[in-house]
Amino acid sequence: MNNKENSNLKDYLSKLLKKKIREDGRKPFDYRKISVETGILSQANGSARVKLGDTEVLAGVKIGAGTPYPDGPADGTLMVNSELSPIASDRFESGPPSPASIELSRVIDRAIRESGTIDVSKLCIKSGEKVWMVFVDVYPINDDGNLFDIGLIAAMAALKNARMPKYDEKTEQVNHRELTKDKLPINEEPVMCTFGKLDGEIFVDSTEREELVMDSRLSIGITKKGNICAMQKGGEGTITSSEMMDMIKKAQELSKDLRKNL
Amino acid sequence: MGGKSDKPLIVKGKRLDGRTAEELRPFKIKAGIIKQADGSCELEFGETKVIAGVYGPKKVLPKHLEENTRAFLKVTYSMIPFSTSERNRPGPSRRSKEISKVIKDALAPAINLEKYPQTCIDIHIEITNANAGTRTSAINAATVALIDAGIEMRDVVASIAAGKVEDQVILDLFQDEDNFGQADLPIAMMPRTGEITLVQMDGDMTAAEIKKAIDMCEKACLKIAKVQRKAIIDEYKNNEVKNNE
Amino acid sequence: MTEKKIEKLYVSDREIVIPGDVLAEGMSYLPSGRAMREDNKIIATSLGLTNIKGHVIKIIPLAGRYIPKRGDAVIGKITGIARHGWRVDIRCPFDADLPISEASQSYIDTNRYPMSKYFDVGDYIFASIFDISENRFIKLSTKNRPYRKLHNGIIIEVSPTKIPRIIGKQGSMIKMLKENSGCDILVGQNGWVWIKNDDPEKQMLMSKAIRKIETESHTTGLTDKIKKMLNTKGGKK
Known part of the structure; x- marks a missing residue:
């Protein structure tokens, strides 16, 4: 976010925001149009392709079997990973995961994990020896901003779409070619609202151009009950505590509509 | 390759998925699906699904890769983690590096690289669902993405694999045939000139079988090239139709 | 036996073509724009629209990034300041410079004022490409109207x-x-x-x-x- 280099754009977007309008004609708290497709990939246990305006994300779930961690011998494991592949934007680079992609993975992971979305105690095959391991991978195809909110929707849609593979008791192997009718034990549906702040103006669902110049952002994960399950502040700017409380209130409102996409 | 199937792969001239020896899996191609990219394509060949994006010609980074008389062509082929039956760990493997290289060598002859000296043309290919034929599908998709990006080229590149299953030469292997067949022979070519730009082979085939396989691939490539062309024309025509309404 | 001469046009005007499309056969046709001759054939070399004038077949590109040409008017963004001038991004693969000597009609006194007083990092300029060297180093000029610094906007x-x-x-x-x-x-x-x-x-x-x-x-x-x-x-x- 080099604001000196983009001072004209920043000035323009902030003037519009002061009139409660965005570059694409939206109001500050409008989301772009969301569409969700699920069950589109045959190799994944569950999959989803989600669009938010021009931003597009693919998410897939793979379920395998492995040894449990010593501190939870009867608990399955969940891992969320995201990769900012250079296919989705000129700004992404090949190579080891960037700090931005690690942050995205971890924020989505936290929202799912901390809300207790998956009941890992139900993912035990044989206590102390074998448990189900659930991997969720989030892959942006086109980045026009707000990968956090849409990444979580994609991950949740793929998890809800997933079916368990068959476990062969005799060979103690997972048969990846045969899926059962069983779904994952899902208890919760967290969604996330990410707010941007530019010259004191607050808005949601930022585009790539807005992300280029905004001062700070706050992502808030909201559970079905309206509780908060994850937060992450980003950007080199600041937010006040009253702004934060306003954002939480707004997130609680907006989360209801977002959850309709699951 | 090499394993043994527990059931016959060809019964009365029909393959397990009902195809004849020379029949292709149903396939579809769509151009222009990634707004951020200069050119892009999404392709399905049976259950194999691919997305390709082209960025460039752009600055060469790192600088030492720059070539004075032509563009530096960079191809990255990768399989996303949920594209395979066991989760595929993210990041490049020896396999994906080799495939990236042969795809680059298959595309380079068709691109007028000398038109873009001191630049880089970056091609990213993501396999989103793998069911054999991922490298040939990657080449078909990357070609459409290159054309969509307005890159100057001599011809399109179309690609398909032939193989040998139960002593028969067949076209466009799917997963089971790839796993249990006797040979696999992916080919890429420029349909207008007939020049071959990719050959790989593993397994066991006679010279006569190879001749037969190449003939089959040539015919199939002409068919694929027509659909590649249509994908591009449709994208640009559609814009026109939509806008005239 | 006399050689059979084929003279045939395969496309009409304003048709969308892709690389490798054979546009015409015969030595009387001439390629222009994104088209080339291969033996007696005229071939399209990029995605484009046909523009046929007599026997000249021109292909106008429908997509692609900017490739700089001498004399082009471009908009650039100042990305750095060096001793000899300003480094400018003109949205192309090559480095571009605005030399001090090409920046203005009037004298630029770099001893009296910092160079950022004239053009600062982040400023946009409207400039012409006045030279492209053999190794594709681009020199810009804002010396003559309408070329100038772009305030605001x-x-x-x-x-x-x-x-x-x-x-x-x-x-x-x-x-x-x-x-x-x-x-x-x-x-x-x-x-x-x-x-x-x-x-x-x-x-x-x-x-x-x-x-x-x-x-x-x-x-x-x-x-x-x-x-x-x-x-x-x-x-x-």
């Missing part, structure tokens, strides 16, 4: 292949845009367009209009459509 990005449509025949489109909006507009061949108006909503409307021209570039009656758009939206205010 916004920059939007469009496909460089659509720039001719935004300018219009003899500048007709751009003239109409300015007259019907009160915005200042400058168009760079590199696909950057500068829009200035004190009212940000007018800037927003103009950037929408330009995007519309970009996506609907090959439709007819576009000038009238855009004019209507500017006037009805503007009239509401």
Whole structure:
């Protein structure tokens, strides 16, 4: 976010925001149009392709079997990973995961994990020896901003779409070619609202151009009950505590509509 | 390759998925699906699904890769983690590096690289669902993405694999045939000139079988090239139709 | 036996073609733009639109990044300051410089003032390409009007292949845009367009209009459509 280099754009977007309008004609708290497709990939246990305006994300779930961690011998494991592949934007680079992609993975992971979305105690095959391991991978195809909110929707849609593979008791192997009718034990549906702040103006669902110049952002994960399950502040700017409380209130409102996409 | 199937792969001239020896899996191609990219394509060949994006010609980074008389062509082929039956760990493997290289060598002859000296043309290919034929599908998709990006080229590149299953030469292997067949022979070519730009082979085939396989691939490539062309024309025509309404 | 001479045109005017398409056969046809001769055939070398004038077959590209040419008017962004001048991003793969000697008609005194007083990092300029060296090092000039520093305003990005449509025949489109909006507009061949108006909503409307021209570039009656758009939206205010 080099604001000196983009001072004209920043000035323009902030003037519009002061009139409660965005570059694409939206109001500050409008989301772009969301569409969700699920069950589109045959190799994944569950999959989803989600669009938010021009931003597009693919998410897939793979379920395998492995040894449990010593501190939870009867608990399955969940891992969320995201990769900012250079296919989705000129700004992404090949190579080891960037700090931005690690942050995205971890924020989505936290929202799912901390809300207790998956009941890992139900993912035990044989206590102390074998448990189900659930991997969720989030892959942006086109980045026009707000990968956090849409990444979580994609991950949740793929998890809800997933079916368990068959476990062969005799060979103690997972048969990846045969899926059962069983779904994952899902208890919760967290969604996330990410707010941007530019010259004191607050808005949601930022585009790539807005992300280029905004001062700070706050992502808030909201559970079905309206509780908060994850937060992450980003950007080199600041937010006040009253702004934060306003954002939480707004997130609680907006989360209801977002959850309709699951 | 090499394993043994527990059931016959060809019964009365029909393959397990009902195809004849020379029949292709149903396939579809769509151009222009990634707004951020200069050119892009999404392709399905049976259950194999691919997305390709082209960025460039752009600055060469790192600088030492720059070539004075032509563009530096960079191809990255990768399989996303949920594209395979066991989760595929993210990041490049020896396999994906080799495939990236042969795809680059298959595309380079068709691109007028000398038109873009001191630049880089970056091609990213993501396999989103793998069911054999991922490298040939990657080449078909990357070609459409290159054309969509307005890159100057001599011809399109179309690609398909032939193989040998139960002593028969067949076209466009799917997963089971790839796993249990006797040979696999992916080919890429420029349909207008007939020049071959990719050959790989593993397994066991006679010279006569190879001749037969190449003939089959040539015919199939002409068919694929027509659909590649249509994908591009449709994208640009559609814009026109939509806008005239 | 006399050799059979084929003279045949395979495409019509304003047809979309892709690389490798055989456009014509015969030595009397001439390739132009994105087309080449191979033996007695004329072949398209990129995605484009045919433009046939007599025996000259021209392919006008429909997509692609900006490739700089000497004499082009471009919009650039100052990205750095060096001893000899300013480093400028002109949205192309090559480095571009605005040398001190080409920056202004008047004397630039770098001993008295810091160079950032003239052009600072982040500033946009309207400049002409006055030289491209053999190793593709680009020199810009802002010495003569209308080339200059662009104060305020916004920059939007469009496909460089659509720039001719935004300018219009003899500048007709751009003239109409300015007259019907009160915005200042400058168009760079590199696909950057500068829009200035004190009212940000007018800037927003103009950037929408330009995007519309970009996506609907090959439709007819576009000038009238855009004019209507500017006037009805503007009239509401």
